[in-house]
Amino acid sequence: MKRVAIIGYAVSRLEWDAEKTREEAVFEVAREAMRSAGIEREDLGTAISASTDFLDGRTISNCMLIGASGAYLKDESKAEEDGMYAALYAAQRIMSGVHDVALAVSHTHSWIFNPHQVTQYMLEPWFDRQNELLNEITLAALQARLYMSRSGADEEHLAEVCVKNLRNAAKNPAAFRKMADVTVEEVLESRLYSSPLTELMIAPPCDGAAAVILASEEAAKEFCDDPVWIRGIGNACDRYLRDRDLGRLDSLRIAAERAYRMAGIEEPFRQIDVAEVTERFAHQEFMAYEALGFCREGMGKVLIEEGMTEVYGEIPVNPSGGALSGDPVCATGMIRLIEAVRQIRGETENQVEECRTALAHAQWGLCAQKNLVFILGDRL
Amino acid sequence: MGLIKEKFDKTMQVEGEWNIGAYRWKAPEGYLDEYVRNFKERKIIGTLCTSCGRAYVPPREICARCFTETTEKVEVSQYGEVLAFLVSPPLEKGKVVIAGIDAVQAGFLKEGERIILAMVRFEGTASSMVLPLINIEPEKVRVGMKVKAVWAEECQGKLADLVGVEPAFEVKYE
């Protein structure tokens, strides 16, 4: 297995109704990522894009983006899920030894079509979709209730997660929802979507794009002075809604175990310096703490109570603001990956001190059915 | 077969639709608006990639080959050549139904007419465009023949102003 490093990245500003087309958004991040890695398009071996047909409203959503993503006459493919899966596929292509330098690019313009409506089409069409009450938000509310009754966390704990992330986001120039002075009361009093979830507890869909450049060991050393190495990868998919334990993220636990094994991590709480997780809904951050092994089951709320996951805490989570600060659906996970890279390189606004090992997590599907974990390090 | 023990001829059916009407796609500002605006003066405008020299018609923002933005506008020739062509059979009612509308019945297309679709490259451009080829019998069309743009009698700066292409010279074939 060949080693893979991330040598360049680019993120667009997250905004609503961005004044650019899909093509422009993808072109900008792809070009910027190549520039930051110090490579030309000629150096690219392969390009993987991530977008979905339903969100873009186009069958074969990547077919008109070949020029913009720099994939013209390149070994090319598309992951129809979160951008981090595109990065995973790109990494696999490098690990196999077929390619040396890869571009992974993802984008979503949520303005085009409400992503929460798309999730209705994710429902199994024979029974669940007939029930008009079911959609991503109500199902997440159901999941939140399940988690709360199991762990004893209450609405205020959920609100505290939002406060932490939205305050972190205030320093992040790319973030979409920033609230430097938000309080628990404000979160709880914002518009109720589906009890217990209020507006600020739900990741706000927005427009955005992101790109990363991955390279093999030899290529990374040639192009880059401070490559960030992918030390571990774990990927797992859960069963469908009705067939799984909705109150736990079992697939994330399995994915994390695989990634830790690959990276040689035994005590995640101590060995990981920072984690960037995709919490589409506030309670999913607690569930991620537990599934990632940062605390024992049901103890997620203690981490928040004690401030351990603040930027200055023992295990900072989402110093960038996480998905709650802006959710360009397909790019969300890839932005987490990029924020983890920036932490290791020491380039962020909310810098964690002595950050050497970082974790990035992406989720996909209803109630985080699919989960992907990357462990990044400043050395092999 | 591992899972399905019992065989049924038909599954149950439930209805549903993909609500395509709700999408709000974004299109590039400036490029194509200018393209159709120039139709009013009966001009065809394209963009030029200054790196490889290809002229794109209709205009394109990004040159895939050079991975650069194409910022320069150029006016291109109204003369071109036929690269390939399709010929429809004589049109009948009920044959061309688009978005639930019978195009012949609604009068968009004439009954019995044969439409020639030509893939045309205007001189000096790097693009091929699909345009109706008019004022010629289908039997006389040849690959490589020279054609010129045909404009509507009154051009309003719309896509429809460019009606199609017609032979640039009188065609004489046996």
Added chain:
Amino acid sequence: MRRVAIIGCGQSKHGRRTDVNQAELVAEAVWAAIEDANIGPEDIEAYAVGNMQGFGGICQPDLVFADYIAAGGKAMQRVATGGTVGGSTAHLGYYEVASGMYDVVLAVSWEKHTDSAEPGATTGLLHVAFANLSYMMKIGMDMRSFAIMGLAGAAAGISAYQAAFYMARSGCRIEHFDMVAAKARRNAAKNKYAHLKWPNCTPEDIAKTEMLIWPMRFGHVCPASDGASCVIYANEDAVRRLGVKEVAWVKGVAAYADEEADQGESYQGTAVVDYSDQTGAILSAKKAYERAGIKDPRKEIDMAEIYAPFPHQELMFSERLGFFDDGTAWKAVEEGVTEIDGDFPICPSGGVNTTNAIGSSGMQRVVEAALQIMGKAEDHQVPKDVRNAVAHAWGGQVQFNTVMVLGDRPKGW
């Protein structure tokens, strides 16, 4: 580089499958492959899945029926690339094993066209162009132009243009398309999984069908089928550990994309002046052969499964993939070279022209090529000894190509 083999293949029966739903259809192929490889579902470590979700109307259908294919708790990755999706899924499965992350990977792709209420699943196809059409209406396209565009679109989309380009380039005639279509239907009659079967079909039979738009007849057009295809990959050690006897080795893969033909996003122009040029296919083939260590494709490769929903594509791609010189494939067809018992059989399974379940089609080419190498293709097994075979898929706006070279021995033996 890791050596990767196909250890099991499965297909559902293709056709109008009103007896199953999407989940059951996929399970049919997956369990057939698991039985074929003689392993258990617990041996599979990761999944590669793909279909075009617009046709079946479920967003991320693989998540809905993860349980049907025993994917709960396992790694799953998804691709979607238009017509190539089957080929792209096959490539993804290959890379998952080749990367060293997993030893045994199952790749499945499928399509259920009859779930779409409109015949021929036009919903999914229309959505390729719907955004562009909306924009063109906005900048003043009249209804006549709209109807004229639909004329060719209704026949076969952009492929009719491509057929015209190919004819202009190669000098072949419609009769050659008839010959290829007739061959496909005859071959399909020998394949128990195929959709359109027509034993003893002759070019004259095809010539009698209605002309949709010159040069494309009704008899040239592929059907809209339901179906799923599946392969299981394993690395060298796993092949030994699982005790699999019959395998087909993956020697090289490549998927190079060309620029979209016809029009770019929102009616922008593209620099494609010949749709039958297919630089992407030429480059994909060149790279795949290079990775497979093949120098002379015509001599070293014994048969090919080409993704050809329309007959001109079988001719065109057999040239682009290096089996015949540019513009000469129709002469080979005249001589019967590409028949099942010919010197270079192409699509002995009947190909996409007789069975097109979009997602499944690309994967089916891989399955059929592997079956020919393993000698398990039953009635449509080619008589000649097959040592190397090529599986090709095509999609997008005539721009995506995937090429996989399979062999009876791994590269370098």
